[in-house]
Amino acid sequence: xxxxxxxxxxxxxxxxxxxxxxxxxxxxxxxxxxxxxxxxxxxxxxxxxxxxxxxxxxxxxxxxxxxxxxxxxxxxxxxxxxxxxxxxxxxxxxxxxxxxxxxxxxxxxxxxxxxxxxxxxxxxxxxxxxxxxxxxxxxxxxxxxxxxxxxxxxxxxxxxx
Amino acid sequence: xxxxxxxxxxxxxxxxxxxxxxxxxxxxxxxxxxxxxxxxxxxxxxxxxxxxxxxxxxxxxxxxxxxxxxxxxxxxxxxxxxxxxxxxxxxxxxxxxxxxxxxxxxxxxxxxxxxxxxxxxxxxxxxxxxxxxxxxxxxxxxxxxxxxxxxxxxxxxxxxx
Amino acid sequence: xxxxxxxxxxxxxxxxxxxxxxxxxxxxxxxxxxxxxxxxxxxxxxxxxxxxxxxxxxxxxxxxxxxxxxxxxxxxxxxxxxxxxxxxxxxxxxxxxxxxxxxxxxxxxxxxxxxxxxxxxxxxxxxxxxxxxxxxxxxxxxxxxxxxxxxxxxxxxxxxx
Amino acid sequence: xxxxxxxxxxxxxxxxxxxxxxxxxxxxxxxxxxxxxxxxxxxxxxxxxxxxxxxxxxxxxxxxxxxxxxxxxxxxxxxxxxxxxxxxxxxxxxxxxxxxxxxxxxxxxxxxxxxxxxxxxxxxxxxxxxxxxxxxxxxxxxxxxxxxxxxxxxxxxxxxx
Numbered sequence: 355x356x357x358x359x360x361x362x363x364x365x366x367x368x369x370x371x372x373x374x375x376x377x378x379x380x381x382x383x384x385x386x387x388x389x390x391x392x393x394x395x396x397x398x399x400x401x402x403x404x405x406x407x408x409x410x411x412x413x414x415x416x417x418x419x420x421x422x423x424x425x426x427x428x429x430x431x432x433x434x435x436x437x438x439x440x441x442x443x444x445x446x447x448x449x450x451x452x453x454x455x456x457x458x459x460x461x462x463x464x465x466x467x468x469x470x471x472x473x474x475x476x477x478x479x480x481x482x483x484x485x486x487x488x489x490x491x492x493x494x495x496x497x498x499x500x501x502x503x504x505x506x507x508x509x510x511x512x513x514x515x
Numbered sequence: 516x517x518x519x520x521x522x523x524x525x526x527x528x529x530x531x532x533x534x535x536x537x538x539x540x541x542x543x544x545x546x547x548x549x550x551x552x553x554x555x556x557x558x559x560x561x562x563x564x565x566x567x568x569x570x571x572x573x574x575x576x577x578x579x580x581x582x583x584x585x586x587x588x589x590x591x592x593x594x595x596x597x598x599x600x601x602x603x604x605x606x607x608x609x610x611x612x613x614x615x616x617x618x619x620x621x622x623x624x625x626x627x628x629x630x631x632x633x634x635x636x637x638x639x640x641x642x643x644x645x646x647x648x649x650x651x652x653x654x655x656x657x658x659x660x661x662x663x664x665x666x667x668x669x670x671x672x673x674x675x676x
Numbered sequence: 677x678x679x680x681x682x683x684x685x686x687x688x689x690x691x692x693x694x695x696x697x698x699x700x701x702x703x704x705x706x707x708x709x710x711x712x713x714x715x716x717x718x719x720x721x722x723x724x725x726x727x728x729x730x731x732x733x734x735x736x737x738x739x740x741x742x743x744x745x746x747x748x749x750x751x752x753x754x755x756x757x758x759x760x761x762x763x764x765x766x767x768x769x770x771x772x773x774x775x776x777x778x779x780x781x782x783x784x785x786x787x788x789x790x791x792x793x794x795x796x797x798x799x800x801x802x803x804x805x806x807x808x809x810x811x812x813x814x815x816x817x818x819x820x821x822x823x824x825x826x827x828x829x830x831x832x833x834x835x836x837x
Numbered sequence: 838x839x840x841x842x843x844x845x846x847x848x849x850x851x852x853x854x855x856x857x858x859x860x861x862x863x864x865x866x867x868x869x870x871x872x873x874x875x876x877x878x879x880x881x882x883x884x885x886x887x888x889x890x891x892x893x894x895x896x897x898x899x900x901x902x903x904x905x906x907x908x909x910x911x912x913x914x915x916x917x918x919x920x921x922x923x924x925x926x927x928x929x930x931x932x933x934x935x936x937x938x939x940x941x942x943x944x945x946x947x948x949x950x951x952x953x954x955x956x957x958x959x960x961x962x963x964x965x966x967x968x969x970x971x972x973x974x975x976x977x978x979x980x981x982x983x984x985x986x987x988x989x990x991x992x993x994x995x996x997x998x
Contacts, residue, residue, distance in 0.1 A: 357590055357591075357592075357593070358585060358588065358592060358593060358594065358595050359593055359594050361594065361595075361596075391594055393596075416594070416596075418596075422610055422634050422923070424519060424613070425673075427519065429518055430518075431518075431519060432518070432519060432520055433519065433520050433522065433552055433577070434519050434522075434611075435522075435554075435577075435579075435596075435607065435610075435611040436610045436611060437606070437607045437610060437611070438606055438607070438610045438634065438922075438923045438924065438925060439600075439603075439606065439607070439764075439921075439922040439923055439925045440767075440905070440921045440922055440923060441767065441791070441794055441921065442600075442761075442764050442767040442921060442922045442925075444767075445598070445599055445600065445762075445763065445764040445766075445767075446596065446598045446599070446600070446607075449583055449596075449597045449598060449599045450595075450596040450597060450598070452585070460793075461790045461791075461793040461794050462790070462794060464786070464790045465787050465790035465791060465794070468783040468784070468786045468787035468790060469763070469783075469787060471782075471783040472763055472783050472784060472787070473583050473599065512586075583762070599761075599762045599763065599764060600760075600761040600762055600764045600925075601744070601760045601761055601762060601928075602760065602928065602952070602955055603760060603761045603764075603922075603925050603928040605928075606923075606924065606925040606927075606928075621954075622951040622952075622954040622955050623951070623955060625947070625951045626948050626951035626952060626955070629944045629945070629947045629948035629951060630924070630944075630948060632943075632944040633924055633944050633945060633948070679912055679913075679915070680907060680910065680914060680915060680916065680917050681915055681916050683916065683917075683918075713916055715918075738916070738918075740918075744932055744956055746841060746935070749841065751840055752840075753841060754840070754841060754842055755841065755842050755844065755874055755899070756841050756844075756933075757844075757876075757899075757901075757918075757929065757932075757933040758932045758933060759928070759929045759932060759933070760928055760929070760932045760956065761922075761925075761928065761929070764922075767920070767921055767922065768918065768920045768921070768922070768929075771905055771919045771920060771921045772917075772918040772919060772920070774907070795905055795921065834908075
């Protein structure tokens with residue numbers, strides 16, 4: 355049996371417009387409300403907005419940073435983990451997740467989605483990625499329900515092992 | 516100003532005799548008591564005993580795993596972060612730390628100490644490593660005092676920045 | 677001035693049908709004929725066929741392997757470099773290249789394309805990826821001409837620096 | 838049967854005094870003379886001097902670079918492989934080697950020696966490291982004989998597999 359927290363990696367661009375930041379903020383709130391630890395790349399844009407949401411809802415946030423110093427993290431990161439390995443840290447943002455939520459982003463986000471598939475993590479599409487194999491949800495309410503369903507399955511599975 | 520938790524990486528061998536496991540367990544207790552998050556490689560021996568101590572004292576434990584699955588972690592890890600990068604994850608165990616505590620170990624531990632020096636982390640010697648530049652403490656009481664001193668310095672520094 | 681060999685990374689699926697393997701073989705021949713070192717992930721499918729082509733044309737092949745042992749490489753790899761870091765080695769296959777040629781593949785290939793963009797390498801599309809920013813060529817003859825043009829530009833640039 | 842080149846990683850400090858540079862230069866000459874590809878971290882000090890020696894003797898040199906650009910390499914590197922993963926690349930310098938030769942160095946070199954042990958590579962001590970498990974040789978002549986012996990064993994082993 356696994357006594358671990360369930361981790362949700364929120365991925366998306368470090369540049370994000372207001373609408374995407376609002377979405378990321380709401381996603382962060384939901385991740386915290388369903389009781390998961392929010393993991394992200396620790397920097398700005400989607401990452402910062404999601405951490406801000408999670409903190410507002412009383413959650414815990416982890417930033418897996420590309421550089422070697424904790425000062426690099428956005429201010430809503432509780433636990434900053436500098437990796438020193440640059441954007442190779444993307445593999446860890448994906449692999450560290452029980453569940454991945456993909457918001458709009460660019461090549462870095464696309465890279466993390468690819469690693470999510472390589473390591474067979476469930477990936478929820480909140481960014482119109484429309485890639486075969488990603489999980490579709492209609493809206494934030496749909497996201498919440500899907501997260502609860504996945505969490506239940508993970509909890510059951512790990513109790514049996 | 517940094518709102519982050521202070522992280523302490525406890526490093527040491529995945530095979531450890533009873534005496535070293537007792538030491539690791541006590542080190543874990545102290546890390547939790549001084550209010551830090553315990554980071555480690557997530558596996559067995561020193562890592563497991565230190566996590567067990569931290570949990571007993573009400574702390575939070577993070578395991579930075581070499582493999583790609585969370586099941587690999589010892590059962591006292593709260594937040595398991597599979598990296599998929601093998602023992603290259605040693606660089607992260609060192610770099611993720613505000614403070615490193617080195618217990619007895621073998622080549623993997625030696626590697627993490629080296630990275631601690633490369634990335635200029637303070638390294639407390641609890642394993643008779645006797646390497647120039649490591650911080651010596653006499654015993655567990657000395658460890659506790661040294662940790663408090665380092666935490667105070669880190670808090671002051673990050674308040675100013 | 678840089679006295680280095682120009683490296684071309686050939687990326688694509690480790691499962692490839694006959695048609696894609698023929699394409700990869702021909703791409704490998706051209707890479708060797710224009711005087712470049714062929715870099716790849718060192719395994720099978722597109723990687724093996726491209727190495728076979730390059731060897732047939734008298735070229736040099738490098739395999740950047742995910743595992744820790746050289747035995748993992750396909751038999752047309754001259755210089756096997758086990759990384760031990762799993763599929764995080766994808767970042768290196770991209771970053772090690774002066775020029776990337778992308779053949780058909782799956783998530784691993786997509787990941788390497790993403791890293792190619794992150795690290796601003798020119799990426800030639802030989803796999804109908806149709807991603808904005810990739811370089812299109814009509815056929816193998818078009819590939820050869822484009823490679824010669826890129827090589828000329830790289831040589832000029834590095835002579836000036 | 839493995840058709841690969843045998844690789845020798847030469848490791849040591851990026852700051853080296855005249856005596857150590859002379860030693861590194863001579864080591865590079867011998868690595869090339871016995872027919873091996875010289876692998877190193879691609880930077881300066883021991884790495885540059887060893888590459889210079891290998892080039893003088895007609896050998897091939899590979900630099901596994903911490904950064905993301907080939908310009909970072911010393912001018913005796915034939916094939917520059919930027920990894921983008923910082924000093925985590927040390928694991929690759931060790932793991933890519935059939936044989937490691939350790940010259941004097943500091944924490945980075947010590948880290949590569951540790952990884953050499955983790956991944957069970959033979960490590961020849963040319964830097965008074967005096968670590969249990971390293972192979973001792975008396976001088977450059979002893980190095981040459983030891984390399985030939987190891988090469989013979991590797992060739993025999995890979996012919997059988």
